[in-house]
Amino acid sequence: MLYALKIAIRYLTASKAQTALLVLGVAVGVFIFVFMSALIGGLADFILSRTVGDISHVTIKAEDAEPAILISPEGHVLAVTEKGRMRTATLAEAATWIPLIEAVRGVVAVSPQITGAGFLTRGAQVAQVSVTGLEPGRESAILNLDGYMVEGAARLGSGLVVLGQRLADDLSLGLGQTLRLQSSGGVSTMLTLSGIFQTGNGMIDSSSVFVSLPTARTLFAMPQGVTRIEIKLADLNAADATALRIRGLTGLDVVPWTDGAEQLKEALNAQAQTGYFLKSFALITIVIGVASALLLSTYRRRPEIGIMRAMGAGRGFVVVVFVTQGALIGLLGGLMGAGLGYLALLPFPSREAFRPGTLPMDITQGSYGLAITLTVLGAILASILPARAAARVDPVTAISQ
Amino acid sequence: MSALVRVEGLVKTFGSGEAATRVLRGLSLTLQAGELTALLGPSGSGKSTLLTILGTLMKPTAGSHSMLGTDLVAADDRALTLFRNLHIGFVFQFHNLLPDFTALENVVFPTAVREGRETAAARTRGRELLARMGLAERIDFPTANLSGGQKQRVAVARALMNRPELVLADEPTGNLDRAAAMQVMALISEINRDEGTTFLISTHDEKIASLCRRQVVVGDGVVTG
Known part of the structure; x- marks a missing residue:
């Protein structure tokens, strides 16, 4: 040889x-x-x-209340509960699950959130918005708000709101100005604009507002729990496997980003x-x-x-x-x-x-x-x-x- | 002396049908160990074909061929390759050295190819042989830088590398001037005398043939004298 x-x-x-x-x-x-x-x-x-870099790679959603029928001993229908009609679905035990989820291999960030619809009012101007309540300190866990800020800061505190450039332009808003945010449930609060971001995504920049989790609790009358938990992974391609693992660990409804991303x-x-x-x-x-x-x-x-x-x-x-x-x-x-x-x-x-x-x-x-x-x-x-x-x-x- | 090589009734036919050419027609020959034999005959008489068969590079169409008691007609290619490496040396008319190798590398090739590497012992033996051929100063020369006579002496040294019992030389001096031819023949005679190596030398040259102790004449595919 x-x-x-x-x-x-x-x-x-x-x-x-x-x-x-x-x-x-x-x-x-x-x-x-x-x-x-x-x-x-x-x-x-x-x-x-x-x-998908700025979206949740794995999402835990609160399951809507299952439809139920209450029947009398005689066989008469006494009451019917339609799915998702009675109340906003919540993950009541989120605080318990979060440390477990954070310990799962490949998970780099966990963001408990309360989401809902609302109306932003400034003077006579009203805009329909999507409201997301984020935990202070985890504002950029999923969407890199810090990286997209064009004015102010992404830090969310009590009475503060952060919103997109296009929405700010539409409502002629500037930093430090006060505006009213009303939830779909009718609860409203006055907030101060503390930051303006520009992600390049028209939908987010024109209709998303971010508030602190405590502010969202007030707005959506949710004293405990959250509506969703968003999770970011080190490896996008591991979403399916990680979702399965978290589902096995928690028994919750866990959805990887690949669901519905066939195209x-x-x-x-x-x-x-x-x-x-x-x-x-x-x-x-x-x-x-x-x-x-x-x-x-x-x-x-x-x-x-x-x-x-x-x-x-x-x-x-x-x-x-x-x-x-x-x-x-x-x-x-x-x-x-x-x-x-x-x-x-x-x-x-x-x-x-x-x-x-x-x-x-x-x-x-x-x-x-x-x-x-x-x-x-x-x-x-x-x-x-x-x-x-x-x-x-x-x-x-x-x-x- | 004992029989080193024996061929009997050797037939070799090239081609088939009407185009078939029978080169050897029942040739029989025995070479004794230690002989220095000249193989004479006109072109097309079958000398080269006989040497090729004796060198195990080709099998006869019919007849028997044995060397050192081994039936070489029945042996397969692998066995023949090893047998050839161990017991037979070749000297060709046009030296046929490996052009990209030095004189020493050419000489040690037959040993190195069997052992899988160039050992120190092989190199020592190669140097000794080249020194004996008067090429001590040319050991590491690329063969392209050697004269025709020097190349042929390297070829003789290569043929002797594995101490073969039989060396087959096909017109070894045919491409050399008289002085160089005599020098090569003197070396062959010396090795035959000193080491008892058997040589079968194919030649047209009567002068070269006269330097051999035995002459075998081939004509029309058989030994005629």
Whole structure:
């Protein structure tokens, strides 16, 4: 094996220019593979972060009261309770569950919330809004309010409200101004505008207001419990498994973000498939390039192969010499291509700093190890045909050439 | 002396049907251990085919072939490859060295390919052989930088590397000038005398043949003299 390696290296170094071109060709294929991996991976992360990055990855919703019928002993219907009509569903034991949920692997933030509809009034102007009560200190746990603030602060205290830029513009609101917020249940309170945000999401920016959890309790007459618990995960793709785990732990109605996100998943899958195709073509190019170059080498070295066979080299030895050449070409090309790919990706901003108008390349998703491994395997595969052809060389014919 | 190689009724036919060409037509020959034999005959007489069969690079169409008591007709490719490596050396007309290797690397090849690496012992043996061929100063030279006579001496050294019982030389001096040819023949005679290695040398050259103790003449696929 060691001797076959020496022969293979000697053959490769004997034709330096040819070998260099071959390695370069493989490197270009690997470069494309790495570049595509970083682009497809970065793009997928970018799309996910823009679509679901600021929403709850796993949500625990209060189950509506089940419909019930009260029947007298005589069989008469005494009362009918329709689902969701009698009261706002609540998670009464939220305080008990939160520490348990926080301990679940992969959970990075938990946000108990009270949500409901309301009307924001300033003078004669009225706007229908979606009200979310957040726990002070966890304002940016799910939606990164801190990061989106354009004026003021995201801190929610007693009597404070934070709302979107478009809503503020619609109502001509400025920081420090007072406004009235009335819940759908008719409870109203005066609040001071302490912050204005702009998420880029028109729905949120024009109709969402955030208040503290105690303020929401007052508005929605909910002295204890919450209406939902939103959970953020370290890995978006772990939402289904984590939801199952939390459901098993709490017995509550736990919904992962993937529920109802089939279109997004299909789009991401289609994008991933495109990436696989492009990477496969790059690999196929490598295999064809290595195979053709080694076939040529086999033909050129037929007399030498004949001599080796005459001197006692077995067919297996000849196969190993040519397969080793393929593996070395793959390894060198793989390392060079992966290195060039890494260097080419360095100037791109990190995934945390993607800016509009730039390619969302993610240098961490270059699949460098996979690219090198697949290239070496592909090159070995490509060299088997030439190696077998070399092993079949008839020494008598080859020596007489 | 005892019989080292024995072939009887050797037939070799190339092609089939109307295009079939019978090169050997029942050739029989015995080589005794330690012989220095010249194989003479006109072109197309079957000399090279006989050497190829004796070198286990080709099997006869019919007939028997044994060496050191081993039936080489029945052996498979793997067994023949090992047998060839251990017991038979080759010297070709055009030296047929590996062009990308040095003189020493060429000489140690037959041992290294069997052992899987170039051992220190093999390199020592290779250096000794090259020194004996008068190439001590050319050991690490790429073979491309050697003269024709030097290349052929490297080829002789390579043929002797594994201490084979039989060395087959197909026109070993055919591509050399007279001085170089005589130098190579002198080395072959010396090794035959000192080490008892059996040589079968195919040649057209009567002068070269006269340096061998035995002459075998092949004509029309059989031994004629």
